[in-house]
Amino acid sequence: MIKFENVTKAYPDGTVAVDGLNLEAPTGKLTILVGPSGCGKTTSLRMINRLIEPTSGTIYLDDKPTSGMDAALLRLRIGYVIQHAGLFPHRTIVDNVATMPVLLGESRQGARKKALELMERVGLPASFAKRYPWQLSGGQQQRVGVARALASDPAFMLMDEPFSAVDPVVRAQLQDEFLRLQREIGKTIIMVTHDIDEALKLGDQVAVMRVGGKLAQMATPSELLTAPADEFVADFVGRDRGYRSLGFANAAGTVTLTEEACVTLGTSAVEAQSKATGAWVLVVDGNRKPLGWAQPDLINGELKREHLNLSGTSASSSGTMRQLLDAALSSPSRRGVVVDSNGELIGTVTASDVVKAIEAEPHLETAR
Amino acid sequence: MINYLLNPAHWTGSDGIPALIGEHLLYSLIALAVAAIIAIPLGIYIGVTGKGVFMIAGLANALRALPSVGLLILLVLLISPSFPSKMGYILPSLIVLVLLAVPPILTNTYAGVRAVDAAAVDAARGMGFRTMKILTDVQLPCSLPLVLSGIRSALLQIISTATIAAYISLGGLGRLLIDGKAQNDYSQMVAGAVLVALLALVFDQLLAFITRRVVSPGLTRRTLKTAVTPAAADVVTTPVAA
Numbered sequence: 001m002i003k004f005e006n007v008t009k010a011y012p013d014g015t016v017a018v019d020g021l022n023l024e025a026p027t028g029k030l031t032i033l034v035g036p037s038g039c040g041k042t043t044s045l046r047m048i049n050r051l052i053e054p055t056s057g058t059i060y061l062d063d064k065p066t067s068g069m070d071a072a073l074l075r076l077r078i079g080y081v082i083q084h085a086g087l088f089p090h091r092t093i094v095d096n097v098a099t100m101p102v103l104l105g106e107s108r109q110g111a112r113k114k115a116l117e118l119m120e121r122v123g124l125p126a127s128f129a130k131r132y133p134w135q136l137s138g139g140q141q142q143r144v145g146v147a148r149a150l151a152s153d154p155a156f157m158l159m160d161e162p163f164s165a166v167d168p169v170v171r172a173q174l175q176d177e178f179l180r181l182q183r184e185i186g187k188t189i190i191m192v193t194h195d196i197d198e199a200l201k202l203g204d205q206v207a208v209m210r211v212g213g214k215l216a217q218m219a220t221p222s223e224l225l226t227a228p229a230d231e232f233v234a235d236f237v238g239r240d241r242g243y244r245s246l247g248f249a250n251a252a253g254t255v256t257l258t259e260e261a262c263v264t265l266g267t268s269a270v271e272a273q274s275k276a277t278g279a280w281v282l283v284v285d286g287n288r289k290p291l292g293w294a295q296p297d298l299i300n301g302e303l304k305r306e307h308l309n310l311s312g313t314s315a316s317s318s319g320t321m322r323q324l325l326d327a328a329l330s331s332p333s334r335r336g337v338v339v340d341s342n343g344e345l346i347g348t349v350t351a352s353d354v355v356k357a358i359e360a361e362p363h364l365e366t367a368r
Numbered sequence: 369m370i371n372y373l374l375n376p377a378h379w380t381g382s383d384g385i386p387a388l389i390g391e392h393l394l395y396s397l398i399a400l401a402v403a404a405i406i407a408i409p410l411g412i413y414i415g416v417t418g419k420g421v422f423m424i425a426g427l428a429n430a431l432r433a434l435p436s437v438g439l440l441i442l443l444v445l446l447i448s449p450s451f452p453s454k455m456g457y458i459l460p461s462l463i464v465l466v467l468l469a470v471p472p473i474l475t476n477t478y479a480g481v482r483a484v485d486a487a488a489v490d491a492a493r494g495m496g497f498r499t500m501k502i503l504t505d506v507q508l509p510c511s512l513p514l515v516l517s518g519i520r521s522a523l524l525q526i527i528s529t530a531t532i533a534a535y536i537s538l539g540g541l542g543r544l545l546i547d548g549k550a551q552n553d554y555s556q557m558v559a560g561a562v563l564v565a566l567l568a569l570v571f572d573q574l575l576a577f578i579t580r581r582v583v584s585p586g587l588t589r590r591t592l593k594t595a596v597t598p599a600a601a602d603v604v605t606t607p608v609a610a
Contacts, residue, residue, distance in 0.1 A: 132589075
């Protein structure tokens, strides 16, 4: 657990970066500090490992105040990941990752072995070991940064905008992988970001800070969307809150599925026509995995891959209301495809089915 | 000139070419060592703390503009009366050479330390590196290419300027120039000039070689030419430091 108690950082010129911050980051959870620039989120983070010293107040690490600890020894216990990774350019990737074990007194050989394991863990091929940082893309460098922070197996991690410097596609990928990793390792993490979507996606709890270094609201992502504390939070969380909050609403068992007749590629148009409901028929592969929708009355002869309309998304039966609703709205037949955990078709839903389920349960259980 | 160099008589004795080269190198290397001992720590200090940047812009550039011969004579006039023997002449020569070598080493060390990736330094501190360890493990290795190039240009200047020691009747390859001039022996002068140039070239290459050996390929990006492009090709060529 990391706890802020009345922590203030004021500079000699009178600027107050952080103002009386009270905050608790529970053990094993990912807590996100989010806010506009100048809200003191990075200052707050850097006060935890004492790269910045608080003016007043106390920060506790597992109930022990950090102020009495040796700063360097304190930092050895806390993994640290920063925006541009901050890799050592003169060292190979494996030696970058081995930095912490070596610093903690492990033999170089043992440290490298551990480093190779961690590289695998964050999705870096062993062939990268002897490369230098400049030979890696930004996303790959960031993975190295995460591996390096994990190499000493710290109980705590501080992450300062770890995914902001990469392009959106790589960012989403890194976020997904990081979520999966965190589920395995369960570190106590505080992460700083300016991106509310990232905060809502990754955080177990999210602390929204306002300019002047005050905490505006501390809540779970779905609470932030459904019950923002004030106008500032509501504004900061942004548009489409109702729709986005469905992303945290578990759909399992709440929506009734309709059975959907389906055909495979190669079926004659006449037979497909007989299976179709309305103008559209769902096409699946040999394993009942949905491929797309087709309109048999526009087809002569056999149903081929080029006849498919691919606009529809599919939702998992254990997914969220948002996925179900999106499946229904994106489908050309207006029937959303629902699959099981193996990706096999189990039925379809319409938008009104989903909306009925939403209206029936005003306090939807959150998916997390 | 060729005849001068091929004459075996010029290759022996206390004023033979090997002895002159020896003296020349002795002055040069002593001056380089002293300059490095002054300029490298100072450059690191200024680079790390940001204090005394005026020394880089002002002092270092002013030193570059010093007229070597004029300064040498001034120093001989000031110093030689207090020292008996040759020391009264050697010391002024060394001071001139040191003053010449300090600016390139100082400015390059400063620039090298400044250019170290701030994120790498922040990461090191955040991981628990103490200040000294950040210096020895991150800032120094990363600034090494620039420091070494400063030393390289300093040594080049020293070797070519060390000829002025002969002007105040000391040894070194400058003897060939001064004596050649006095004797109207142009082949001797040309031989001296060629030898100085050769000496400078040899040491430049030597330092280039040392640089390649000690600077991490991660900084020079040398593997670029041999194979791997960023984020492509899963085959890794082991970077060869040579």
